[in-house]
Amino acid sequence: MNKEYLIRWIKAAGIRAIKTMAQTAVATIGTTAAMSEVNWVMVASTAGLAGIMSLLTSIAGLPELKV
Template sequence: MKNFKVWIKAAGIRAAKTMAQTAVALLPASATISAVDWKVVVGTAALAGVASVLTSLAGLPEIEETK
């Protein structure tokens, strides 16, 4: 159970970073902050987060180092 908690924490941190990077990358596409299509930004960031968690299923180097 402890190993799962470590994995979920590491995968969550990685997914949050990926989501933030994706959201920030989409912002310059608009001329002003009021022109940002927030539904697209949030949807794309969420999809990137899901992809990150699925990729983490293959293994996380952060956890491998602690063994």
């Protein structure tokens, strides 16, 4: 793996993780708001975990990066 590919992978995986975290946060806010008040600690921890899972999934490969 060369340095250029690694930099492209980090950028692509980071963008994918941020998008996943944002989607998870929106879904969690909507769910908790419907139940009662928004639990921001739960929103942050759920979104953070989703971001970590996204990065781990990206290790298997990113289709937008051609080798």
